[in-house]
Ligand SMILES: Cc1cc2nc3c(=O)[nH]c(=O)nc-3n(C[C@H](O)[C@H](O)[C@H](O)COP(=O)(O)OP(=O)(O)OC[C@H]3O[C@@H](n4cnc5c(N)ncnc54)[C@H](O)[C@@H]3O)c2cc1C
Ligand code: SF4
């Protein structure tokens with residue numbers, strides 16, 4: 026099996042331009058076109074978030090497709106599963122909008138479609154080669170690589186340490 | 194060297210039992226795993242049973258095996274197999290058919306049963322229900338075909354869900370609650386404004402501070418309820434949702450220690466060698482208060498079952514406990530999350546409340562203000578998982594306290 030890839034964040038490069046968010050929303054719209062996406066109902070939503078940490082740090086945050094994903098074990102309808110590629114996905118046909126996954130995800134990356142009462146999150150863009158946010162980032166703060174290929178680099182490991190207390 | 198094949202027996206084929214079976218199978222590919230259920234239906238997601246009442250889903254859409262983490266490979270599920278007794282000296286269980294099964298490792302995951310208060314008369318009448326199993330839901334749906342008015346006794350979350358399902362079917366629904374507010378286990382009266390508004394808007398009739406003493410019936414079944422005040426309310430069906438209790442009666446002579454539920458250590462082991470327990474039937478503890486609790490939560494049952502399974506398969510795993518309160522749901526149009534300590538009246542907890550016409554946030558800190566111990570979000574529940582994490586890990590909050598209180602917290606703060 027080929028080494029599965031992940032999206033890594035190079036915090037020192039993010040300038041907070043929000044280009045990734047727009048690319049993500051467009052990729053998850055019906056038309057997949059910026060100008061049409063703007064007027065679609067329900068409004069296409071981004072699954073990557075760019076947060077600001079005082080005094081001046083910008084942090085892109087997105088689903089980490091955790092090993093032993095807490096959201097998947099917590100879901101009360103079986104809507105969350107892991108694909109063969111290791112990606113944790115939410116099946117919106119099965120989702121009943123109970124928000125249990127929102128309550129347990131320690132990264133706060135599950136969004137809620139209020140109109141349809143469905144949870145959504147990063148799906149690593151199954152229809153295209155590399156995720157839209159990665160391709161769009163003008164500073165290459167987001168990179169899509171296998172863990173092995175990235176490990177020599179400045180890897181932000183704090184995230185993993187944070188979930189190590191999840192008890193599973 | 195030939196290794197003896199392990200015999201794992203799991204009593205209960207729901208969240209805890211099936212999660213345990215999955216965990217065992219991951220670690221032991223050879224052992225025999227038998228999961229027993231007294232129900233007639235294949236394992237299903239119990240929290241979805243209200244969908245049978247409102248007709249929004251059919252049973253196959255609620256089945257557990259093959260969904261999410263439950264892949265069910267090489268796990269033998271036996272239905273209609275109620276366990277009558279456990280003999281821990283000979284390591285065997287007896288099933289209602291008379292058959293006996295030997296075990297090397299046993300898991301008790303029999304969940305809980307609805308509580309029926311003994312001070313309500315007439316509960317045997319036709320048209321009186323509890324909602325626990327898919328069979329209960331089908332019976333409720335059948336009665337609802339002809340009933341016009343349903344009275345719900347108890348204002349807990351399960352009963353609210355049943356009430357909404359009936360409302361969505363077109364029945365008139367009256368919720369009669371003894372305490373001064375609904376959801377009293379999950380929030381305080383002052384916290385419920387938005388929820389009450391949502392119930393009103395949805396068309397639910399709510400009577401708080403009232404108590405039913407008798408259910409009235411004739412040959413057609415339920416015809417009404419009698420209140421303590423002497424007033425009668427006509428209705429054709431009644432649902433009782435007055436809490437749950439651990440399903441442990443069949444363990445009476447087993448020697449397994451029961452106190453509210455099966456008492457387990459931090460490895461989910463009971464007082465008896467090779468017997469474990471998980472889910473609603475087990476007593477666990479709240480890491481914040483240290484209190485012993487029975488949680489009654491799917492999420493908790495699955496996590497605890499997973500842990501028990503690993504211990505049974507020989508991989509020591511510590512169960513770190515859970516909050517007594519850990520609920521996420523949506524009532525009508527109002528999503529809410531309630532976790533940790535949220536009842537603060539008459540206590541020294543430092544409490545911060547932010548209310549807008551559409552949202553309500555209550556954050557509870559230790560009296561010295563250094564740690565977050567509880568959170569209640571109504572309306573806007575985004576990033577609730579972050580707050581749960583802070584509570585659970587007892588993180589010192591000093592740098593981020595104002596961000597917590599003002600709902601500005603995000604994961605980026607932990608990357609400093
Ligand atoms: C209507 C409803 C809505 C809910 N909504 C939510 C929610 O939104 N979120 C949440 O976290 N939780 C919710 N819950 C609670 C959740 O369903 C339970 O906490 C969870 O199902 C507990 O799982 P368990 O595996 O411990 O036991 P249970 O689900 O109770 O299963 C017990 C199993 O044991 C079997 N069994 C019992 N006795 C015997 C015996 N003597 N012999 C053989 N088999 C036996 C039963 O057949 C069953 O398979 C809801 C519950 C209900 C009823
Ligand atoms: S949604 Fe959250 S818990 Fe689930 S896999 Fe993604 S980061 Fe992990």
Ligand code: SF4
Pocket residue numbers: 099100101102103104105115119120121122123124125126127143144
């Ligand atoms: S909101 Fe949907 S995906 Fe999330 S736990 Fe509930 S049913 Fe599962």
